Amino acid sequence: MGTDTVGTPGASVSGGAGPASHGGTDAAGGGAGTDRGGGGTADGPAPGPAPGTAERRREQRGWYFYDWACSVYSTSVLTVFLGPYLTEVAKAAADADGFVHPLGVPVRAGSFFAYAVSASVLLAVLVMPMVGAIADRTGRKKPLLAAAAYLGAGATAGMFFLAGDRYLLGGVLLVIANASLAVSMVLYNAFLPQIAEPHERDAVSSRGWAFGYASGALVLVANLGLYAGHETFGVSQEMAVRLCLASAGVWWGAFTLVPLRRLRDRRVAGAAAPGDGGGAETGGGAVAGGASLGQGWRQLAATLKDMRRHPLTLMFLLAYLVYNDGVQTVISQASVFGSQELGLDQTTLIVAILLVQVLAVVGALGMGRLARRHGAKRTILGALVAWTLTVGAGYFLPAGAPVWFFALAAAIGLVLGGSQALSRSLFSHLVPPGKEAEYFSAYELSDRGTSWLGPLLFGLAYQLTGSYRDAIVSLVIFFIVGFVLLARVPVRRAVAAAGNPVPRRV
Template sequence: MSTATDLPEHQAAATDTRALRRMQFGWYINDWANAAFSATVLTVFLGPYLTSVAKNAADAAGDVHPLGLTIRAGSFFPYTVSLSVLVSVAVMLVTGTVADRTGRHKELMCGFAYVGALATLGMFFLGGDHYLLGGGLLIVANIAYAVSVALSYAFLPGLAAPDERDAVSSKGWAYGYAGGGLLLIANLALFEKADSLGLSSGTAVRICLASAGLWWALFTLVPLFRLPSRAGVAPERAATDPAATDRATTDRPTAGSLRELGQTLRGMRQYPLTLLFLAAFLCYNDGIQTVVSQASLYGSEELGMSQTSLVAAVLLVQIVAIGGALLLGRIARRYGAKRTVLGSLVGWVITLALGYLMPGHQPAWFFALAAMIGLVLGGSQALSRSLFSHLIPAGKEAEYFSVYKVSDRGTSWMGPLVFGLAYQLTGSYRLAIISLLVFFVIGFVVLMKVPVRRAIEAVGNPVPERL
């Protein structure tokens, strides 16, 4: 009798486990899909290529004049990244509020992903002196990327128990670096064989840019079919309380989203410790993202690296970052996420100092620097994401992660602005890169002051065993 009674329970547990694994895989593949834009477009090809297009349009003084402004052609790319992020802040906040109020996280996430993918595909037509076209496509693609990724982060609390989030988040980042790295291998092969294929280097770059859009669009089909519509709802809650999703889609209409957004932003003041962590993250991660997004520009313009060396170095970052994300995830399991992130920030300071001192035209040294970046890159970001997921009040995942996403892969703005201004004022990319040290130092100091356990308790979430 007891065996017959127990059997359905085991079957139900197995079904729940399979459903959870299916959703986790869909979430991992979302990182696999959008990492192509981050790696191929933002990190490798678009910076140097758009800069060369801007230089084609520059006057005798080396300046371009978008919207009547006068800026150095070499500063156009970082300035455009900053502008795209400033616009994306408003779009992310409103969209995050709409998602939490309607429960349409997946539909909005995938919709923005396809807008970004189409804009990236459009970069195939970028050439000559049409730098404004490149800037416009970058702004659209980066805004769409930022919103889509912010919404994807909101799924994390519903995909893993508190003690499992570091591992799940780290695995997601590892998938992202694997996907981005795989496409980079293909793009490197194409770029190297451009002559034998009858392609100019510019055409090869444009094909590589467009390939990221195609990759992004194709693999976004997996999360589209595997993730639930609403984020932040654990599978067991969805099974036992189907009305939870219904309430999300009917009791909180889209029409009130702007009003509710204002209430959410004001409500964040109730959780000052969450805001303190957010301030630390926005600071140090802006430094991280600026190093990543401007590394190819620094390598080509200051260190004299060839396009082939740049692609190979970023590919090395992608490969090392897979192991780095998983390694730091295991370290966090023993020492806690906060201590592990603090240690990674020390590694970033050392890496940045070595980058400033690095001699030019030395690919071996550049590759060593790339390996150091990869080692600390994935883990510091993955653990920050999982740590923040504990500090969010239930039901506010998309809204809070929209604020968090102000500084994440490809969406930092303070760092690129400082980097661009430093180059604008000094004409030196070395001084521009070393100016980013301030972000890591301030971020480290502020993060040290965050009592994570008290912050989690303050928002009413269960506290993981190890922090």
């Protein structure tokens, strides 16, 4: 493939006694990706003695802070403020028939935001596999993470200038920010096998998700305070929204400094050592310089072809694709269900979003504890049962009764964070050593780039029945099918087949 530069699995994770097939370095993840072998510094990867538990914990704490940094974008920008605001800006620029004309193409103003999100997904699909391959080939994940994070944060901060009829500016910034977030998450997730022992990953991944949800809730409370009390602060409602959008970019950029200071790169066999500058990617400069968007498609095809050699890993990814499609659709369509079917106002919906954010922290940490006792697979299966019951209960919610909608939001929050966190940590055990970023690019595509079947089914159900209740309950099929597919994955055998040590509980 051109990306498998490590050869055979690396050092053992359970005591450091296994053979180090890469000259004693970690080799971008080694066997199961623990922090064994590469004792590099913040200035660049270098071979040395295995770091102790304290150093590993330090990296883990730094890693959590990227979730803390970037989750604000997902919560405040995408979920709450940008969609309605950008739609209004597009309507201000529309012609008499309600159309805007980006690049000369007539687009209904009310559809512009959705099309911009779709364009960002397409760009991410092109770029993620390419970046993942470069990261694995060179071992230089950190400078690539910095580039993606600050490109996204800068685009988000630039949304302050989204005013008047500048809809095209808003669309471009949205595409850049959304695609940058997806690319940065590939690199961020690929650090997990390197900074956590196999038995730690469920807890570490869960804490990362908890940090993200806590951050999103905290900033959303502040943003809503500014938005609701904009007159008290002496600013217009439009200016309040622009400040909320820009503050998310500033937050993202500021807290990204923490993981960039604490995470360290690992040298890959065959990659040139970095220079004294520490931040430049010297080992893969030729690769990066010759990369193109077309290579993204070729790399994705090569990654999927390589996955055929690991059919059990592919089985898990298929199960995740199905049930995560249901999760993402519930998240994106819950507000439509609440407003159109239950007749709830915007304030009620925003409070429900906050409730989900807060309880997702509790859920992520609680399910991380359950995974330590029962294993990640069993805990995820239990969460899918809870998802099925919760979505099914949505069919029976009475209209005009916020308390029952809050109860539904609470149930979603409790299973949301944990099911996402444990899916990530379980997948990290199934990734062949040295291909962390490459395989996590496929995982991220399953998370962000392929979740379209759920919205399609939701829309078709509503079109055929005229009822959002029938539409929401139709999503139960994703959780049932996902449960069946995941239950059929022999996880312990899949971990061993990927060349990784099998944890006591998984």
